Amino acid sequence: MKYLHLVWAxxxxxxxxxxxxxxxxxxxxxxxxxxxGIRVAFAQLGKNADGAQRLQTTSRLSFIETLPKALxxxxxxxxxxEAVTYASWFGGTYQGPRNQIFSFAVAPNYLDLxxxxxxxxxxxxxxxSTRTGILVGEKLMQRFDWEVGDRIPLQSSxxxxxxxxxxxxxxxxxxxxxRAGKQGGFNDQMLLMHYDYYAESTPYxxxxxxxxxxxxxxxxxxxxxxxxxxxxxxxxxxxTRTMTEGAAIAFQLKQMADxxxxxxxxxxxxFFTLLLLTGNTMAQAVRERTSELxxxxxxxxxxxxxxxxxxxxxxxxxxFGGVLGLGLAAAASAVLNLVAGDMIRLPGIEWRSWLLGLxxxxxxxxxxxxxxxxxxxxxxxxxxxxxR
Amino acid sequence: xxxxxxxxxxNAGLVAAxxxxxxxxxxxxxxxxxxxxxxxxxxxxLSHGGRQAASVSQVGISTLGQRLGASSVVVIGIAGxxxxxxxxxxxxxxYRQTVGGTGDATSAIVLRGGSVAEVMSTLDRATISTxxxxxxxxxxxxxxxxxxxxxxxxxxxxxxxxxPGEDGSVQVRGVGDMAFQVRPKLRIVEGRMFETGxxxxxxxxxxxxxxxxxxxxxxxxxxSDTWQVVGAFEAGDATDSEIWADAEVVATTYRRGSTRxxxxxxxxxxxxxxxxxxGLDADPRTQVEVSTTLDYFAKQSEGMSKVLRVIGIVVGxxxxxxxxxxxxxxxxxxxxARAREIATLRAIGFRGLPxxxxxxxxxxxLALLGGLLGGAIAWLLFDGYGASxxxxxxxxxxxxFRVTPTLLWGGLKWALAIGFxxxxxxxxxxxxxxxxxxxxxx
Numbered sequence: 140m141k142y143l144h145l146v147w148a149x150x151x152x153x154x155x156x157x158x159x160x161x162x163x164x165x166x167x168x169x170x171x172x173x174x175x176g177i178r179v180a181f182a183q184l185g186k187n188a189d190g191a192q193r194l195q196t197t198s199r200l201s202f203i204e205t206l207p208k209a210l211x212x213x214x215x216x217x218x219x220x221e222a223v224t225y226a227s228w229f230g231g232t233y234q235g236p237r238n239q240i241f242s243f244a245v246a247p248n249y250l251d252l253x254x255x256x257x258x259x260x261x262x263x264x265x266x267x268s269t270r271t272g273i274l275v276g277e278k279l280m281q282r283f284d285w286e287v288g289d290r291i292p293l294q295s296s297x298x299x300x301x302x303x304x305x306x307x308x309x310x311x312x313x314x315x316x317x318r319a320g321k322q323g324g325f326n327d328q329m330l331l332m333h334y335d336y337y338a339e340s341t342p343y344x345x346x347x348x349x350x351x352x353x354x355x356x357x358x359x360x361x362x363x364x365x366x367x368x369x370x371x372x373x374x375x376x377x378x379t380r381t382m383t384e385g386a387a388i389a390f391q392l393k394q395m396a397d398x399x400x401x402x403x404x405x406x407x408x409x410f411f412t413l414l415l416l417t418g419n420t421m422a423q424a425v426r427e428r429t430s431e432l433x434x435x436x437x438x439x440x441x442x443x444x445x446x447x448x449x450x451x452x453x454x455x456x457x458x459f460g461g462v463l464g465l466g467l468a469a470a471a472s473a474v475l476n477l478v479a480g481d482m483i484r485l486p487g488i489e490w491r492s493w494l495l496g497l498x499x500x501x502x503x504x505x506x507x508x509x510x511x512x513x514x515x516x517x518x519x520x521x522x523x524x525x526x527r
Numbered sequence: 528x529x530x531x532x533x534x535x536x537x538n539a540g541l542v543a544a545x546x547x548x549x550x551x552x553x554x555x556x557x558x559x560x561x562x563x564x565x566x567x568x569x570x571x572x573l574s575h576g577g578r579q580a581a582s583v584s585q586v587g588i589s590t591l592g593q594r595l596g597a598s599s600v601v602v603i604g605i606a607g608x609x610x611x612x613x614x615x616x617x618x619x620x621x622y623r624q625t626v627g628g629t630g631d632a633t634s635a636i637v638l639r640g641g642s643v644a645e646v647m648s649t650l651d652r653a654t655i656s657t658x659x660x661x662x663x664x665x666x667x668x669x670x671x672x673x674x675x676x677x678x679x680x681x682x683x684x685x686x687x688x689x690x691p692g693e694d695g696s697v698q699v700r701g702v703g704d705m706a707f708q709v710r711p712k713l714r715i716v717e718g719r720m721f722e723t724g725x726x727x728x729x730x731x732x733x734x735x736x737x738x739x740x741x742x743x744x745x746x747x748x749x750x751s752d753t754w755q756v757v758g759a760f761e762a763g764d765a766t767d768s769e770i771w772a773d774a775e776v777v778a779t780t781y782r783r784g785s786t787r788x789x790x791x792x793x794x795x796x797x798x799x800x801x802x803x804x805x806g807l808d809a810d811p812r813t814q815v816e817v818s819t820t821l822d823y824f825a826k827q828s829e830g831m832s833k834v835l836r837v838i839g840i841v842v843g844x845x846x847x848x849x850x851x852x853x854x855x856x857x858x859x860x861x862x863x864a865r866a867r868e869i870a871t872l873r874a875i876g877f878r879g880l881p882x883x884x885x886x887x888x889x890x891x892x893l894a895l896l897g898g899l900l901g902g903a904i905a906w907l908l909f910d911g912y913g914a915s916x917x918x919x920x921x922x923x924x925x926x927x928f929r930v931t932p933t934l935l936w937g938g939l940k941w942a943l944a945i946g947f948x949x950x951x952x953x954x955x956x957x958x959x960x961x962x963x964x965x966x967x968x969x
Contacts, residue, residue, distance in 0.1 A: 159856040166849030170842060200749065201681035201696060203646060204781070230647060296647045305640070343649075376782075378751050380683070390694070405611055405842060412607035412846070416853040419600045423860060 142444075146451045149428065157456070160420045164460025165467060167413040168496060171406060172468025175492040178402045191358050193252060194220075194365050195387040196351040199378040203228075205347035206377055213371050214353055219364040221356045224249045227334060227349035230297040231307075233283060240279065241329035242293070243349075244337035250274075252354050255318050256326050262287075262313025270336050272312035276327040280314060287311050298341040307340075352384070410503065417507045421453050425511035432515050433523035446516040453508030454501065461500035465493060545951060552944055557936070571884075580881035583872060584888045587865070591889070594864070597857045601890070602897040604850040605945050609901025609938040611846060614909045615839030616937070617928040619832045622916070625926035626828035629764035630820025632797045634709055637790040637807070640814035644827065645679040649786045654813050661806055663799035664792045667708060674792035675705035678774050680781045681922055682749045684738040695915075697734055698769045698922025699749070701777030701787075709793045713766060718743035718758030723773050726780075729758040733767035733925030737915055741770065752780060765824065768915070768924045791820065831916065847945050854949025858890055862957040869957050870965030879958035886954035887947070894946020898939040905938070906930045 150157050196214065198204035205227070214223045224246045231242030247267065250258060258266075258274060266272045275285060285291060294305045309332060317327050338344040353368070355361045365381040372379050382390070425432070432445055440448075469488040552560075571577040591598050630636070637658050642648035650658075659674040666672055678701035686695045700706075704723075707713060721727035730741040740747050740756075747754045754772070761767060778784065794800055804817040818826075862869070869882055910930040915923045 155859060156856055159852045159859070163849040163852035163856075166845055166852065170845045170849075173845075174842075199683060199751075200781070201683050203681050296643060374751055376751060405615075408607050408611045409846060409849075412604050412850065412853075415600055415603055416849075416856070419597060420856060422596070 142448060142451075145448060146455055149424065149448075149452050150455065152424070152428070156420060156424070160417055160456060161460040161463070163416050164413065164457055165464040167409050168461040168464025168500075169468045169471070170409055170464075171496060171499070172465045172488050172492060173472065174402045174405060175495060176468065176472060176488050179489045179491050191361070191383060191385060192354050193384040194353050194355060194361060194368065194381050195384050196353065196368055196379050196381040197349075197387075199369075199380045205344075205349055206351065206372075206379065208346045208348050210372065210377070210379075211348070211351060214351055214368055217353075217364055217367045217371070219355050219357055219360050220368075221354045222248065222252055223351055223353040224252050225334070225348040225351045227337065227344070227347075228297070229332065229337065230295050231293045231330060232296055233291070233293055235294075238283075239296075240293070241325055243329065243331055244334040245331050246334050246348075249331065249352075252352055253326070257316040257318040258313055265312040266331075266333075269310055269312050270333060271308070271310050272333065273309040274313045274315050274331045275311050276315045276325075276329050277317075278327045279330060280311075285311055287313060295341075298337070298343055301340045301342075410499070414503060414507060417453070417457065417503070418510070421449075421456075421507055421511045424452070425449060425515055429518065429523050430526065432518055433520045436518065436520050437524070442516045442518075445518070446512045449512035449515045450505065450508040453511070454504035457504035457507065458497075458500045461496060461503075465496050541951065541955060545948060548947070549944055552940065552947070567884075576878060576881055579877050580884040580888075583877065583881050583885035586868075587885050587889045588892060590865075591893075594861060597860060598893055601854045601857050601893040601946075601949070602900060604853040605894050605897025605942045606901035606904065608843060608846045608850045608945065609898050609942050610904040610908075612839060612843035612941060613902055613905035613930060613934050613938040614928065615842060616836060616934050617905065617909055617930045618914065619835035619839060620931055620934060621914070621926045621929035622835060622924075623828050623832040624929055626765045626924060627825045627832070629762075629766060629824040630822070632800070632819050632821050634791060634793045634820045635800060635803055635817055636820050636823045637792065638788070638816040640816050642816055645677075645788045646681070648788045648816075649783075650676070650788070650790065650815070652785045654815065655787060655790060657810065657812050658790050658807065658815065659792070661792075661803055663794050663803035663806070665795045671705075672792070673705060673708050674790050675703060675709045676774070676787040676790045677702050677706060678777050678781075678783055678786075679788040680777060680783075682770075684747070684749070685740070687737060687739045689739070695738060695923050697738055699777060700769050700771050701774035702771050703774050706771070706791075709791050710762060710766065712764065713760055713762035715758050716761045718756075721757055721771070721773055724776065725773065726752060726754045726776055727757045728754050728770050728772050729760050730756055730770045731767035732759065732761045733915075734770050735759055736913060737768070737923060737925050749780070765827075765924055765926075768922060843941065847941060850945050851948045854890065854894070854945060855952060858886065858950050858953035859956070861889075862886060862953045866957075866960060866965045870960065870962045873958075873962050874966065882958045883954040886957050887950045890950025890954075891943060891946045894942045894949070895939070897946075898942025901942065902930075902935045902938045906935065 196206070196210075198206055208225070211223050211225055214220060226243040226245045226249060229242040229244050231240040232238055233240055250256060250263065262274070266274055280286070283291075289311045290308055291311060293307045293309060295307060296305070299305055300307050315326060315329065315331070334348070338346075351368075353364075355364050361383055365383070368381045369379050435445060435448075436442070465488060472488065555563075569577075571581040637650070638645065638648040639650055639654075655676045659672045659676070661672075664672045664674050680699050680701070681696050682699045683694045684697050685691075686693050689695075715729065716732070718729070721729055728741075728747065730743075735741045743756050743758055745756045747756055760771070774787070778786075792803075794803060800819055807813055807815055807817050872882065873879070909928040912928040913925060914928065915925040
């Protein structure tokens, strides 16, 4: 860009106006960054490579119904199924119902199916040999200031203990960490306990489990395996529904709220407003410079290059503001996570959001610059210099 | 004093004054604001400076049409902020009204000790018979206690208009004949009541809208059984998202034996609740959690509506900041375009204040228009817009966005605040511009 200094001079012509326009673009992309970070994080839950290999089997009746424990043996025999594990919802809370904890009672082989969760061999052995042992996610440990070796009280909001009260106590024997480089959703915020200990202690579990997770050896035939699993209990009182882990999570989230719809509606309003604001600024800037542009043409700048000059100006404006805004969003979510502790957890700005953001900036820069640029290109030198 | 330092100090003073004004603006009730508006109007009519301000404003406002493009940017920018803000807040409001408005102070709900929601609770036969005998429970004409032990389970059903295999979760409530007497608001609006002992369902208005096939006369598959929908009911609250069936049949289907999840009881009077709760807490035979239905549902809606409100205000604030910059830009441009005119006025003896007031009034007028437009858009598009979310643990609760007058008034306040900030700096600049410089400009 040998004309960069020209674009720069045009932008610096009215510093206040340029600064204010950039500021409103920053606000719009700050919002975009925060919202799209949330959208991407939701969209990605369960969509990692490990998740595609896993099938989740729950009761067709509803997700709170339980399944017979005997079903696991039959799922293992289904073609394409490598390994099967099961888990039950424990409904744990810590120090009162406000602190809900993702707590599951799991089969001994549960961790084998989740290679993205990292637990040291020593801790796995300790878990296997301690009846009241639990493995706790890294973030959860930090949230309540727990340490390995602590004995902690938990209340279940569903299941009473063998003494009839809702109070349970467990020994922390290890920490669940996300294996480096893996996006694992809630893995570092959950708590795992022994299914056997839980089932023997509470009178309500009658050889039933919450759900099954099974690993397929061939991902391409996962759908057929899912159908085969559901066929095992068709027309029984325990009909099941099996889908890949990713589909199951998407299904759950969709019931919470259509995040994608809400985010796009807000962003639509924001960008419409932005287009208008910046478009108006650009139109003004070009109107003011009519005679200068005419001079440029007089000294030999071609019409297309004048068009490009104005377009470049609007692009620089929008991209500069946009990158600043996205950067601010990244910083804001990092700061918010620090300050808010674990009350709110915003995801960082993913590369996907950056990519989408840059695309939007380019598009908005083009749209906003198009009309003024066309006007500048079609400028009649004589009329413009005469001030007509 | 160095002139640059002076401007700097002046601007700092202006920002401080602005912050104070905004805090007052947010906190002040409508009559204080009305009084302030009246005071300004009186000043404009009665004092010399005021009359000057009025005439300058008149000129500014009458020439708005010539600056249509730029002015409409302010209006539409602010309208966008207000529309998004009001829409998001109306979602929180609708949710709060639907779920929070479900209970009342003269009925109580009894759950198992430690349970926060009905799905997590199980009461055995002995506890149920103890609870319903409490003397504070009102009695029907034939002397039976107005208490309804109920069962709550979740069922998976296909969504209306969804892709094949796209299912949602609905709350199924197993009830006895007392359920209607403890909920006076609820009535059957179509078809008939289910018959005891049969696989028949009555469906709430919201559930019917949400799920496919829930129309009277239709068969519905829940798990491996086929049920018959025989009627539809309406209560105007969160109950509308449920489907109801005979408690015994539900208990058999979902293998719940003789246990129930909760007891809803109508009390003899609102004052009886304390005694009712104290009696059950003291009874060694029962371990239960007792609250009025009003408290119970208010607590169920609290978390979600707070989250929605916070999202609305955060998004609204960021957008408002963007719109303020847009308004500043436009108003600075307006002031620049009218620089010579304003300088002429000042040259012939108009003081600075009337000029400031005139520019401010112009911006506030644009902001008012924007606020009204935004409120109208939110109201037209979103009032009564149906939405649903997973609530209370198991079932999707349907609710409608509620654009209330309070929300519209709040939106208008935001609009005027944006206009105030966006107009103040350009107005002060217009008043401070050296007359000679301005006269040479353009």
